[in-house]
Amino acid sequence: MSIISIKNLTYQYPTSEEDVLRDISVEFESGKFYAVIGANGAGKTSLCNAIRGFIPHFYNGELQGDVLIEGRDIREWELGELSTKIGYVFQNPFTQISGVKDTVFDEISFGLENLGVEESEIRSRVADIIQLLEIGHLQEKNPFELSGGQKQRVALASIIVMEPEILVIDEPTSQLDPQSTEAIFSIIELMQKKGKTIILVEHKIELIAEYADYIIVMKDGKAVLQGNADDVLSNEQAIELGCALPQYALFGIEMKENGMDLGTIPLTEKKAISAVQHLLEKRRVTS
Amino acid sequence: MTYLSLKDVSFSYPNGFQAVQHVNMSFDKGESAAIIGQNGAGKTTTVKMMNGLLKPTEGSVIVDGWDTKDYSTAQISRKVGYVFQNPDDQIFHNDVYSEIEFGPKKLGLSEEVVKANVLKSAEIAGVTDFLKENPYNLPYSMRKFVTIASVLAMDSNVIILDEPTAGQDPGSLEIISNMIKTLNNEGKTVITITHDMEFVANNFERVIVMANCQVIADRNKRDVFWDFDILEKALLKQPHMSKIANALQIGDKIISRAELIKEIKKVQK
Ligand SMILES: Nc1ncnc2c1ncn2[C@@H]1O[C@H](COP(=O)(O)OP(=O)(O)OP(=O)(O)O)[C@@H](O)[C@H]1O
Ligand SMILES: Nc1ncnc2c1ncn2[C@@H]1O[C@H](COP(=O)(O)OP(=O)(O)OP(=O)(O)O)[C@@H](O)[C@H]1O
Ligand SMILES: [Mg+2]
Ligand SMILES: [Mg+2]
Numbered sequence: 193m194s195i196i197s198i199k200n201l202t203y204q205y206p207t208s209e210e211d212v213l214r215d216i217s218v219e220f221e222s223g224k225f226y227a228v229i230g231a232n233g234a235g236k237t238s239l240c241n242a243i244r245g246f247i248p249h250f251y252n253g254e255l256q257g258d259v260l261i262e263g264r265d266i267r268e269w270e271l272g273e274l275s276t277k278i279g280y281v282f283q284n285p286f287t288q289i290s291g292v293k294d295t296v297f298d299e300i301s302f303g304l305e306n307l308g309v310e311e312s313e314i315r316s317r318v319a320d321i322i323q324l325l326e327i328g329h330l331q332e333k334n335p336f337e338l339s340g341g342q343k344q345r346v347a348l349a350s351i352i353v354m355e356p357e358i359l360v361i362d363e364p365t366s367q368l369d370p371q372s373t374e375a376i377f378s379i380i381e382l383m384q385k386k387g388k389t390i391i392l393v394e395h396k397i398e399l400i401a402e403y404a405d406y407i408i409v410m411k412d413g414k415a416v417l418q419g420n421a422d423d424v425l426s427n428e429q430a431i432e433l434g435c436a437l438p439q440y441a442l443f444g445i446e447m448k449e450n451g452m453d454l455g456t457i458p459l460t461e462k463k464a465i466s467a468v469q470h471l472l473e474k475r476r477v478t479s
Numbered sequence: 480m481t482y483l484s485l486k487d488v489s490f491s492y493p494n495g496f497q498a499v500q501h502v503n504m505s506f507d508k509g510e511s512a513a514i515i516g517q518n519g520a521g522k523t524t525t526v527k528m529m530n531g532l533l534k535p536t537e538g539s540v541i542v543d544g545w546d547t548k549d550y551s552t553a554q555i556s557r558k559v560g561y562v563f564q565n566p567d568d569q570i571f572h573n574d575v576y577s578e579i580e581f582g583p584k585k586l587g588l589s590e591e592v593v594k595a596n597v598l599k600s601a602e603i604a605g606v607t608d609f610l611k612e613n614p615y616n617l618p619y620s621m622r623k624f625v626t627i628a629s630v631l632a633m634d635s636n637v638i639i640l641d642e643p644t645a646g647q648d649p650g651s652l653e654i655i656s657n658m659i660k661t662l663n664n665e666g667k668t669v670i671t672i673t674h675d676m677e678f679v680a681n682n683f684e685r686v687i688v689m690a691n692c693q694v695i696a697d698r699n700k701r702d703v704f705w706d707f708d709i710l711e712k713a714l715l716k717q718p719h720m721s722k723i724a725n726a727l728q729i730g731d732k733i734i735s736r737a738e739l740i741k742e743i744k745k746v747q748k
């Protein structure tokens with residue numbers, strides 16, 4: 193059964209001149225990893241806002257169609273209730289910092305305190321998350337006195353620690369160095385293994401190809417293409433719809449144009465390497 | 480000729496934390512360079528010293544012959560423009576036009592010149608269509624371009640871009656890439672901080688690597704992307720095509736698709 197069900201969703205912000213979400217229908221199944229991709233301004237963050245109820249509860253405006261969370265209409269949910277079920281990590285990490293806590297450790301505890309979790313449990317859960325995200329060196333720092341990437345990791349930690357069933361994560365690696373970016377993807381994968389439903393907005397297509405189960409491509413407010421990650425990324429339409437292909441796929445396509453067909457269009461690093469190895473071996477055997 | 484230089488510069492924040500230690504770097508007029516390196520390495524802190532937002536606690540920063548210690552941030556920012564990492568730290572007007580106009584207006588330029596600067600910068604940054612919009616209603620990516628336009632409108636000789644590539648789609652990356660070239664051609668120095676290794680491979684020759692408050696390399700991109708010790712220290716990765724070349728142990732410091740394909744063709748024969 194779908195944990196989130198979106199049917200013919202159309203929406204415009206009160207101040208916008210046209211619809212920013214147009215006739216979107218998507219089903220999200222529990223425990224799966226969904227990547228939302230698409231050009232800047234396509235409506236990815238707005239879609240996140242609709243899922244977490246900020247559209248229409250906070251932004252107002254009229255939501256047409258239906259957004260159902262566990263079968264219940266989004267208009268009937270209270271924002272407070274939703275926020276314990278759906279963890280949302282802001283696109284801009286600078287926005288997420290509460291501003292009421294003096295240390296990173298307390299900042300990450302803040303959400304659990306609000307839920308009334310017992311103090312010893314808070315301490316141990318926060319300590320675990322700090323270890324998981326490798327931010328032990330930051331725990332005594334003031335959250336405002338961090339670098340951009342450090343803030344982004346703290347922002348993610350402060351949501352993950354709450355263990356929400358659904359994680360809506362809006363570009364969590366935009367400010368991260370390359371190795372930390374990969375570490376975050378494996379942490380998100382770990383959350384999925386714990387049974388969480390993941391909805392991730394992200395531009396880094398090579399990592400999406402490696403980790404996501406499903407891809408939803410957005411363009412001009414519409415969900416123009418959706419399906420299994422491999423199918424979407426091998427769909428010739430994808431490029432026309434503004435979806436970037438992994439560098440490895442572009443490499444495979446160009447190899448073919450140069451008369452060296454890899455026999456497949458590789459989507460990931462591993463597949464690209466083994467396809468080339470295979471090609472070189474074949475040549476060695478036949479010559 | 481050197482226009483901007485950091486001489487043995489260190490910086491400690493008011494809480495006592497030393498974020499930059501003994502950094503040296505210098506830039507010519509019209510030069511382009513990328514600064515890369517792990518989160519918290521000290522990149523933002525370093526460039527904030529270039530336009531006087533922060534003053535070094537040790538060493539000196541020299542801009543066009545001025546020691547930044549002897550001048551105000553307002554004076555230095557006529558020579559060095561800095562686009563903040565977080566656009567929301569920079570934006571404070573309710574429409575894009577006023578936001579871009581603010582800087583040149585403060586410089587005391589004539590009305591016509593201000594207007595010309597605003598329109599030209601908006602064009603280069605691709606925000607012409609949004610001039611009447613409230614920047615806070617724009618997507619994150621576009622807010623970043625608004626802040627870029629605001630800095631370009633000051634027409635300074637040096638432009639520093641702090642993570643302009645964060646959250647940008649391929650089309651926007653292309654705009655940034657063209658913008659850097661245009662500015663260089665006008666004789667401006669452009670310094671770009673980014674975590675996007677593909678963008679670095681495609682757009683720069685000179686790459687400065689920072690790790691743990693220090694500069695650990697300042698050299699051609701090829702010599703950075705094939706120095707595994709440097710990459711490990713600064714938590715970097717090779718560009719995708721270099722990774723394939725490395726796994727196959729072919730070619731000499733390959734970084735692009737064309738180079739890789741050419742090399743595979745050679746090996747195949
Ligand atoms: N609070 C708001 N009020 C009015 N319009 C808004 C608001 N937030 C977003 N919009 C508009 O909605 C459209 C979609 O924006 P959204 O932020 O959802 O795009 P996005 O795909 O997340 O872009 P990005 O890749 O830059 O994050 C844009 O045209 C934007 O200007
Ligand atoms: N206002 C501040 N007060 C105290 N320490 C700070 C402050 N701002 C940053 N720092 C610390 O200084 C160090 C360097 O930060 P800086 O922002 O220069 O890093 P950066 O290289 O730009 O990182 P990122 O890639 O994450 O943006 C970090 O360890 C950070 O925690
Ligand atoms: Mg967004
Ligand atoms: Mg920074």
